[in-house]
Amino acid sequence: MADAADKREQLREERRRQILGAALTVFSKKGFHAANVSDVAAEAGVSQGTIYWYFDSKDDLLKAALLHFFADFGEVTLDALEHCQSAAEKLQALGQSMELFVKDAEGLFTLFLSYWSSSSQREEAGRWWIDLLVEYKDILVGIIEEGVRNGEFRPVDAEPLVWALMAAYDGLAAYLVLMPDIDLKRVNQAFIGTLLNGLLMES
Amino acid sequence: MADAADKREQLREERRRQILGAALTVFSKKGFHAANVSDVAAEAGVSQGTIYWYFDSKDDLLKAALLHFFADFGEVTLDALEHCQSAAEKLQALGQSMELFVKDAEGLFTLFLSYWSSSSQREEAGRWWIDLLVEYKDILVGIIEEGVRNGEFRPVDAEPLVWALMAAYDGLAAYLVLMPDIDLKRVNQAFIGTLLNGLLMES
Amino acid sequence: MADAADKREQLREERRRQILGAALTVFSKKGFHAANVSDVAAEAGVSQGTIYWYFDSKDDLLKAALLHFFADFGEVTLDALEHCQSAAEKLQALGQSMELFVKDAEGLFTLFLSYWSSSSQREEAGRWWIDLLVEYKDILVGIIEEGVRNGEFRPVDAEPLVWALMAAYDGLAAYLVLMPDIDLKRVNQAFIGTLLNGLLMES
Amino acid sequence: MADAADKREQLREERRRQILGAALTVFSKKGFHAANVSDVAAEAGVSQGTIYWYFDSKDDLLKAALLHFFADFGEVTLDALEHCQSAAEKLQALGQSMELFVKDAEGLFTLFLSYWSSSSQREEAGRWWIDLLVEYKDILVGIIEEGVRNGEFRPVDAEPLVWALMAAYDGLAAYLVLMPDIDLKRVNQAFIGTLLNGLLMES
DNA sequence: CATGAATGAGCGTTCATTCAT
DNA sequence: TATGAATGAACGCTCATTCAT
Numbered sequence: 001m002a003d004a005a006d007k008r009e010q011l012r013e014e015r016r017r018q019i020l021g022a023a024l025t026v027f028s029k030k031g032f033h034a035a036n037v038s039d040v041a042a043e044a045g046v047s048q049g050t051i052y053w054y055f056d057s058k059d060d061l062l063k064a065a066l067l068h069f070f071a072d073f074g075e076v077t078l079d080a081l082e083h084c085q086s087a088a089e090k091l092q093a094l095g096q097s098m099e100l101f102v103k104d105a106e107g108l109f110t111l112f113l114s115y116w117s118s119s120s121q122r123e124e125a126g127r128w129w130i131d132l133l134v135e136y137k138d139i140l141v142g143i144i145e146e147g148v149r150n151g152e153f154r155p156v157d158a159e160p161l162v163w164a165l166m167a168a169y170d171g172l173a174a175y176l177v178l179m180p181d182i183d184l185k186r187v188n189q190a191f192i193g194t195l196l197n198g199l200l201m202e203s
Numbered sequence: 204m205a206d207a208a209d210k211r212e213q214l215r216e217e218r219r220r221q222i223l224g225a226a227l228t229v230f231s232k233k234g235f236h237a238a239n240v241s242d243v244a245a246e247a248g249v250s251q252g253t254i255y256w257y258f259d260s261k262d263d264l265l266k267a268a269l270l271h272f273f274a275d276f277g278e279v280t281l282d283a284l285e286h287c288q289s290a291a292e293k294l295q296a297l298g299q300s301m302e303l304f305v306k307d308a309e310g311l312f313t314l315f316l317s318y319w320s321s322s323s324q325r326e327e328a329g330r331w332w333i334d335l336l337v338e339y340k341d342i343l344v345g346i347i348e349e350g351v352r353n354g355e356f357r358p359v360d361a362e363p364l365v366w367a368l369m370a371a372y373d374g375l376a377a378y379l380v381l382m383p384d385i386d387l388k389r390v391n392q393a394f395i396g397t398l399l400n401g402l403l404m405e406s
Numbered sequence: 407m408a409d410a411a412d413k414r415e416q417l418r419e420e421r422r423r424q425i426l427g428a429a430l431t432v433f434s435k436k437g438f439h440a441a442n443v444s445d446v447a448a449e450a451g452v453s454q455g456t457i458y459w460y461f462d463s464k465d466d467l468l469k470a471a472l473l474h475f476f477a478d479f480g481e482v483t484l485d486a487l488e489h490c491q492s493a494a495e496k497l498q499a500l501g502q503s504m505e506l507f508v509k510d511a512e513g514l515f516t517l518f519l520s521y522w523s524s525s526s527q528r529e530e531a532g533r534w535w536i537d538l539l540v541e542y543k544d545i546l547v548g549i550i551e552e553g554v555r556n557g558e559f560r561p562v563d564a565e566p567l568v569w570a571l572m573a574a575y576d577g578l579a580a581y582l583v584l585m586p587d588i589d590l591k592r593v594n595q596a597f598i599g600t601l602l603n604g605l606l607m608e609s
Numbered sequence: 610m611a612d613a614a615d616k617r618e619q620l621r622e623e624r625r626r627q628i629l630g631a632a633l634t635v636f637s638k639k640g641f642h643a644a645n646v647s648d649v650a651a652e653a654g655v656s657q658g659t660i661y662w663y664f665d666s667k668d669d670l671l672k673a674a675l676l677h678f679f680a681d682f683g684e685v686t687l688d689a690l691e692h693c694q695s696a697a698e699k700l701q702a703l704g705q706s707m708e709l710f711v712k713d714a715e716g717l718f719t720l721f722l723s724y725w726s727s728s729s730q731r732e733e734a735g736r737w738w739i740d741l742l743v744e745y746k747d748i749l750v751g752i753i754e755e756g757v758r759n760g761e762f763r764p765v766d767a768e769p770l771v772w773a774l775m776a777a778y779d780g781l782a783a784y785l786v787l788m789p790d791i792d793l794k795r796v797n798q799a800f801i802g803t804l805l806n807g808l809l810m811e812s
Numbered sequence: 813c814a815t816g817a818a819t820g821a822g823c824g825t826t827c828a829t830t831c832a833t
Numbered sequence: 834t835a836t837g838a839a840t841g842a843a844c845g846c847t848c849a850t851t852c853a854t
Contacts (some may be wrong), residue, residue, distance in 0.1 A: 008816080008854095015817090031321035032238050037845060047819045049847085058845065073316035105321075113318035113377060115312050117234035126381050133378070154400075157393040163385055164371045167378055171370025174316060175336070178329045182366055190360040191367035197357075198401030215834095240828060250836045252830085261828060418813095437726035439642050443849060455851085464849060497822045516722050522641035523716075523723035532787045539784070560806075563799040570800035571793055573780030574773045580722060581742070581776055584735050588772055596766040597773035600656060603763075604807030617833095617837085624838090646824065656840045658826085667824065 016054050020046045023065040026114050028107040032062055032115045059125075062115050066088075067128065069108060073101065075136050087147025088196055094140065095192035098169045099184055102176065109173040153199045165195070219257050222247045226268040231310040235265055235318040241339050262328070265318050270331065272311060276304065290350025291399055297343065298395035301372045302387055305379065312376045340365050347402075356402045368398070407524025412587070413581065422460050426452045429471040434513040438468055438521040459593065465531070468521050475514060479507065480541050494602055501598035502547065504575045505590055515579045543568050550605075558606045625663050630655045633675040637716040641671055641724045668734075671724050676737065678717060683709065683744050696756025697805055703749065704801035708793055709777045711785065718782040746771050753808075762808045774804070 022044035026035045037058050041048045055061040077097050084090045116125050140162040147153035169193065176182055225247035229238045240261050244251045258264040280300050287293040315332055322328040343365040350356035371394065379385055428450035432441045441465055447454045461467040483503050490496045518535055525531040546568040552557035574597065582588055631653035635644045646667050650657045664670040686706050725734050749771040756762035766809040777800065785791055 012817085033321035036843090048845090049819055050817080052846065053817065110316050110320050114317040115315050116381075117236075117310075119316040130381055131380075156397060157389060160386065160390035161393040161397055163378065164375065164390050168336030168367045168376070169369035170377065171372070171374030172367065174312075174373065175366065175370055176335055177302055178319075178336075183363065186360060187363040187367050190364040192399035194359060194364060196401065198397035198399070202405060239826090251828090252836055252838095253834080255829070256834070407775030414813095421813095438727075442847085454849090455815055455817095456813080458850070460813070513726075515783075516726050519719050520723040520726040522787075523719050524642035536787055539787075547740050562803060563795060566792065566796040567799040567803060569784060570777045570781065570796050574777035575780070576780070576783065577780030578773065580779065581772065584725075584739055584742075589769065592766060593769040593773050596770040600770060600804055600807035601766060602807070604803035604805065609812060621838085645822090657824090658840050659838080661825070662838065 013047070015050075017048065017068075019051060019054055019061075020065050020068045023061050024108075025067060027062060027065065028111050032111060036059075059115075062111075062126070063128070066108065066112055069105070071133055074132075074139060077136075078139065081143075087143055087150060089150045090143045090201060091147075091196060091199075092192060094143065095188050099188045102169055102173045102184060105173055107173075107177050109170050110177055113174075133166065137166060140165065147199070151201065154201055156199065215257075218249075218253075219362050222249065222254060222257055222264075223268050223271045223340045226264050227272060227311075229266060229313050229320075230268065236321065237313060240264075262318075262322065266328070266331070269311065269315055272308070273335055276335075278341060280339075281342065284346070290346055290353060291403065293346045294350075294399060294402075295395060298391050299345065303331075304389045305372055305376045305387060308376055310376070312373045313380055336369065340369060343368065350402070354404065357404055359402065409497055418460075421452075421456075422475075425457060425460055425467075426451065426471045426474045429467050430475060433468060433471065434517050438517060439524065443467075444491075457510075460535060465525065468517075469531070469534065471517055472514060475511070479538075480545060483542070483545065487549070491560045494606065496549045497597060497602060497605075500549065501594050505594045508575055508579045508590060511579055513579070513583045515576045516583055519580075539572065539603070543572060546571065553579055554606070557607065560607055562605065624655075624659075625690075628655065628660060628663055629674050629677045630671075630724065632670050632712060633678060633717075636671060636674065637720050641720060646670075668724075671720075672734070672737070674722055675717065678714070679741055682741075686745075687748065690752075696752055696759060696761045697809060698807075699752045699799060700756075700805060701752065704797050708797045711778055711782045711793060714782055716782075716786050718779050719786055722783075746775060749774065754807070760810065763810055765808065 017042070023040045026040045026043050029035070030039065037051055038048050040061065043053050044051075051061065077094065078164060080097050081090050081093055084093050112129060116122060116129065137159070141158045143155065144156065144158040144162065148155055148158070172182070172184065172187065176184065220226045226243045229246050232238070233242065240254055242250050243264065244254050247254075254264065259268060269352065278351055280297070283300050284293050287296050319325060319328050319332070340362070343359045347359065347361040347365065351358055351361070373390070375385070375387065375390065379387065425446070429446045432449050435441070436445065444454050445459055446467065447457050450457075457467065460471060483500070486503050487496050487499055490499050495596045499518065521529060522531050522535070543565070547564045550562065550564040550568065554561055554564070577587070578590065578593065582590065623659070627631065632649050635649045635652050638644070646660055647657050650660050655661075660670065664673060686703070690699050690702055693702050696737070712802070718766050721738060725738065747767070752765045752770065753762065753765065753767040757764055781791070781793065781796065785793065
């Protein structure tokens with residue numbers, strides 16, 4: 001009996017994921033407005049009505065899809081930093097993590113903006129995205145300030161610097177959609193390299 | 204006769220500008236999709252039909268409005284750099300110029316993305332924006348490479364670095380719409396400061 | 407075996423009644439169209455699917471609910487008239503019976519009309535309601551004609567008069583939903599009083 | 610110039626009327642819910658969009674159509690009473706006026722109920738209908754009370770009686786849609802005749 | 813028997829665009 | 834030129850009904 005309920009719950013979860021995946025695919029391919037709910041339904045192999053059994057609205061669907069993708073990103077990143085010793089190493093690792101993120105998230109930042117910028121509920125829509133950004137910012141600020149305390153880094157105004165750093169990667173995510181030829185690896189190296197140079201104490 | 208034609212032409216130009224201004228206002232306030240052509244018409248104080256006498260389509264109107272705003276931006280920036288001597292000074296000046304740009308263009312980068320991301324002709328829609336970015340990138344790369352040649356800067360992979368630099372400011376433009384509390388001046392100082400630190404030859 | 411079957415049958419009947427009650431509640435509160443099958447299911451504490459095990463369609467459900475309510479109304483009325491002697495007394499009793507009916511059936515006449523007026527099978531949908539009306543009309547006509555035969559009432563064209571009489575009460579049922587302040591008792595007294603005055607032979 | 614604006618205004622009014630007529634036709638034939646906006650548009654010979662240029666919503670369209678029909682009914686009735694001397698004559702005239710009204714308004718009372726009973730804004734929808742009813746009631750009460758003051762009628766509780774009277778005709782309007790065979794003339798004669806009999810002083 | 817998930821036709825409404833004047 | 838009226842395709846969403854378990 002409990003098994004049956006469990007199985008049902010499991011199927012439901014699976015179906016949900018299936019729709020979320022389809023939504024991500026379709027929305028990032030066509031954009032939030034150009035994509036129809038029926039496109040998502042077709043991609044997911046379900047009917048339009050089914051979408052609404054799992055999500056309240058097209059808006060809600062996008063929100064869930066983006067969260068589904070980004071939710072555990074902070075956690076993954078933290079894991080990646082665990083085996084780093086110095087703050088400098090952490091920053092390097094972060095750069096690579098963000099490089100990967102930008103590749104994976106191709107178009108998703110843009111997607112969010114396109115959604116947000118025409119949402120009738122900008123306020124609400126922006127809030128959870130801001131939460132995501134702030135959460136990530138705090139991680140980065142922590143690393144920089146740790147470096148400063150260590151004596152590894154010169155004293156810097158960490159928070160503003162981190163905003164610029166993050167903005168650069170989000171901006172790059174957008175650039176990449178427009179100009180896929182940009183060599184992200186080289187950009188990352190030059191950028192992180194120069195920043196580290198600027199941060200490290202001259203020995 | 205010629206006078207009359209001139210005057211007519213002049214009136215036409217004025218009306219055009221009036222509509223473009225209204226379009227920029229309305230689009231950046233409500234977003235491309237949420238804003239209607241009739242909103243723009245109302246803001247401009249003309250009828251919907253009139254809009255179509257000056258522009259081919261809503262898409263065309265946005266494109267014209269964005270170009271109208273950004274067209275001479277590269278030139279203005281170059282002017283601002285004229286009285287700078289060293290590459291370092293130029294970079295500082297550029298930072299400030301971009302800071303101003305981000306303030307002025309609040310939401311316009313986002314606006315473009317939201318438009319682009321749902322355009323059925325992404326290729327074409329992206330091209331003129333890319334041209335703008337590339338034009339600006341070349342100016343920046345010129346400055347950095349000049350600094351390297353001068354011996355002011357260490358040798359760096361200029362182009363990738365510049366992409367990151369520009370992406371940072373565009374990303375910040377987007378962040379600012381979400382989080383108006385970000386102190387752009389401090390961000391600029393910390394960011395340019397650190398980059399310069401990383402670029403300058405140790406003396 | 408037979409007991410088990412009986413019990414099953416009994417349970418089924420009970421469940422049916424439960425759903426009918428819920429349907430009446432929900433439909434008369436929200437109207438036929440505004441109320442969903444799922445609302446009825448929720449009110450009855452069963453699932454949507456269950457509804458369709460007991461009823462063929464939403465239409466069928468409404469029909470059953472209304473019939474369930476009105477079915478034995480004629481009979482009840484006849485019982486109420488049994489201890490009356492004169493036709494005048496009967497008419498008075500009828501007035502009171504209808505007054506009660508109007509109170510109980512508040513909104514049900516309206517409910518039927520709203521259903522009927524958008525049914526794709528008006529003919530069929532109207533028939534059972536008409537049967538109800540005609541059945542009741544015949545009772546009333548019987549009373550009036552009895553009075554005329556008795557010499558209690560003046561000779562009148564009984565059937566048309568009865569239609570007006572019944573229409574008045576159904577109309578009042580509708581009015582009451584719109585204007586709950588109408589004092590039904592006073593209306594009843596004034597109306598029946600005046601009609602009786604008009605019917606009774608001057609002595 | 611003024612002529613042009615006038616002509617435009619005139620055309621607009623004409624078009625509006627044309628749509629209202631179509632709405633009344635379609636809605637009363639099919640019912641509010643079963644009828645689509647596109648049905649009305651087709652009947653009026655315009656496109657769906659045009660409907661929305663003249664009316665805010667399907668609801669608004671029905672409201673306007675019903676008001677358009679009923680608005681001046683009170684006035685017309687008052688005119689019809691002008692040449693009557695006694696209150697009794699007035700009541701007779703009223704009966705005939707209502708008889709005509711019931712014929713004309715075939716299905717409109719039902720239409721209102723069907724709309725009202727599923728409107729999400731019952732309150733608001735009911736208010737203007739109530740206003741209409743009250744306005745009419747006051748006219749009738751005036752006549753009865755005049756008769757009482759005259760010594761023509763016995764003293765009666767006028768307002769409740771009038772509610773019943775009006776309800777009878779509205780109810781008949783509904784009955785007629787269900788049972789077109791009812792002979793309204795005979796109903797009217799029997800009903801008004803009996804009521805007058807009940808009202809008039811015995812001489 | 814009963815459930816909750818799934819279906820998909822159908823609706824009201826919007827809005828970029830065109831047209832008659 | 835400029836206007837305001839007109840168009841109609843397209844969309845998000847609902848919900849009565851059916852289905853698999």
